[in-house]
Amino acid sequence: MTLETLKAVEDLPKAQLPLDEAYTALVNRMVAAEAQQVLDIKREQDDLEGLIKMWSHQMKIPISAMSLMFQTNQMNKQELQEQVFRLENDLNNLLSYLKYKRENDDYRFTKVSLKACVSSVIKTFSSQCIAKKIQISLMGDSEVITDIKWLGFCLSQVIDNAIKYSTSESEIRIIIKEQSIEIQDFGIGILPEDVPRLFEQGFTGFNGHEHEKATGLGLYMTKQILDKLSFDIEISSQIDQGTTVLLTKNK
Structure with missing residues (x-):
């Protein structure tokens, strides 16, 4: 019997000997560790999804401002530069964050x-x-x-x-x-x-x-x-x- 074939820890045969008890305890720890890993991955995915949504909303602000300038034909060069910078800055921050999460030891x-x-x-x-x-x-x-x-x-x-x-x-x-x-x-x-x-x-x-x-x-x-x-x-x-x-x- 392998860990992959177990539907639950209860599927293990009842321990009869100390060796069986040790084996059961080991499998319990492995199952708990695997469950925790799944939860950690799910939490990280949820955090990333929330991050993308939040950052998408943030980047809509300069896009909306630029769109309004185009629609009203009131192009202000300085204001346009400001909004473009804000958009680029937010995007660079997002990429930096993703890089940081992916390469946590990228330091020189x-x-x-x-x-x-x-x-x-x-x-x-x-x-x-x-x-x-x-x-x-x-x-x-x-x-x-x-x-x-x-x-x-x-x-x-x-x-x-x-x-x-x-x-x-x-x-x-x-x-x-x-x-x-x-x-x-x-x-x-x-x-x-x-x-x-x-x-x-x-x-x-x-x-x-x-x-x-x-x-x-x-x-x-x-x-x-x-x-x-x-x-x-x-x-x-x-x-x-x-x-x-x-x-x-x-x-």
Whole structure:
């Protein structure tokens, strides 16, 4: 009799000898492990399906905005660029998430200049900063051993949020010290009850619901990846005063 032919654990003959009992216990463990594996796969499939639905809805927002511009013949180049960037950014985040889930050990550690890494990320958001007349100041530098691609991804999530929730003509300050990066904006802030849940998968909080700009996966992914990179992340915020995010390399 093989495990595949068993319809249930009860199909096993009643144990008579200690060896039979050991065999039954082993099969019980194998059946339980297989059942748990099936549940894990089902849960992962459900999570992925929910993710695709959520991200599809998110990507409909810039598509709808562009469609409205075409329908009303009110083409605004700057607004069109903004929506195209948002669409591309959401798509890239989705692909990065899928890659992260598929290749959880895809890390290459080298000596990295934090200033160079942050500067590269800032450049990708230059058009968004120009559109909202936001100034980003960058001070300091430090070198760490890390994966520049995935650290850049994490920084892009934090800086993207800082820009999204900043008011027009405001400032974002980025200060690099020894083994740390502090990103401070002076935007709408985060509700105190939302701060402890920011790293939960799918959590968007009040800001995400109110402004329809969040999938609830950016900071979740950021926390998971930063753990792999041996970085801590702390977020403090006050309503209508802004948010500060601190990334610190573990020694």
